[in-house]
Amino acid sequence: LAGDLAFASTLCGACYEVCPVKINIPEILIHLRSIHSDHKRDSVSGNLERTSFGIVGIVMGNTNLFNIASGSVSRILKYGGPMLNRIGKYLPPINGWVESRNLPKAPNESLRDAYRKGTLDALLKK
Numbered sequence: 001l002a003g004d005l006a007f008a009s010t011l012c013g014a015c016y017e018v019c020p021v022k023i024n025i026p027e028i029l030i031h032l033r034s035i036h037s038d039h040k041r042d043s044v045s046g047n048l049e050r051t052s053f054g055i056v057g058i059v060m061g062n063t064n065l066f067n068i069a070s071g072s073v074s075r076i077l078k079y080g081g082p083m084l085n086r087i088g089k090y091l092p093p094i095n096g097w098v099e100s101r102n103l104p105k106a107p108n109e110s111l112r113d114a115y116r117k118g119t120l121d122a123l124l125k126k
Contacts, residue, residue, distance in 0.1 A: 006032035070110065077106035 006029050009015070015025045040046040059065045081103040084091075088098030107123070114123040 006036060074106050074110065077103060081106065 009026070009029050011026045011029060013026050016022070019025065041050075059069050084094070085098060085102045088094050088103075109117075109119070109123060111120065111123070114120040
């Protein structure tokens with residue numbers, strides 16, 4: 001919890017300006033954030049996060065890979081969404097999420113396709 005509290009500030013410096021003893025709170029928070037980040041970077045979750053974002057960067061940076069990935073996600077939501085809503089409570093990675101909400105229904109047409117066809121306004125009005 002203490003590590004999370006260091007991220008609760010905007011670091012705007014207002015707390016430092018009004019502090020009667022001029023404690024440099026933003027500097028302390030930056031130091032605590034760096035300690036937290038160093039620990040996370042060396043952890044399994046840090047490695048997983050770094051790898052995941054690296055893969056996402058590669059996919060989003062390549063039009064063909066992005067089209068394949070977005071089409072796959074659309075099909076998964078369309079055909080597997082109702083099933084995931086039912087069995088999601090038994091799958092630890094998503095059980096907390098599906099307890100309070102359902103996966104969204106996939107649209108029939110992507111925003112890119114609607115833009116290309118000139119039907120984007122109609123799609124956004126739905």
